[in-house]
Amino acid sequence: GENVEQHPSTLSVQEGDSAVIKCTYSDSASNYFPWYKQELGKGPQLIIDIRSNVGEKKDQRIAVTLNKTAKHFSLHITETQPEDSAVYFCAAKAGGGGSQGNLIFGKGTKLSVKP
């Protein structure tokens, strides 16, 4: 089945710097890659997603890139702000079979933005 590896597990940056989180996946049939942000005591919230027919997607300070050949995708946050501090999860949709819609999540990256 699908396996998603996420790095780093913790990331500390100064306010205004950029942050990059990387994920790799194992199932070449996976076709949907969302990123979720989870604040303390809250449920995860989708911040951006990308489908396998697109190489890059941007939304204001957040961008995601996908390399299907290498089976990895990355989240880029520019001009970080203290409110960006949270745990970020990447995920991949397992391909085919009876598990359509079954997202496999990485273990998360705790991002700390220091003012």
Add this chain to the structure above:
Amino acid sequence: EAGVAQSPRYKIIEKRQSVAFWCNPISGHATLYWYQQILGQGPKLLIQFQNNGVVDDSQLPKDRFSAERLKGVDSTLKIQPAKLEDSAVYLCASSPSRGAGGITGELFFGEGSRLTVL
């Protein structure tokens, strides 16, 4: 628009006791999911419902976990008997549909129910 509602927010029980969690999805969302999130890990799918039918329960420990979604709206997740390793946050999520071509769209998560088994 109201979000996904879950209760209780916190629950502490002794091992071998039973517990039930309740979820009310966003109105009109056909798909409902229960995820287990152990501390320091990402959410892991336990069961997925489409309306009131089960789509995927391959990772649900059926000897102790059960879930139902009567009338295709609210859902309950039950654990009986609980084990120490069941300590986790149980997240309910909903989505409008499975999306075009079976591709999952955005999942809307509740705030979760934190279970501690002593």
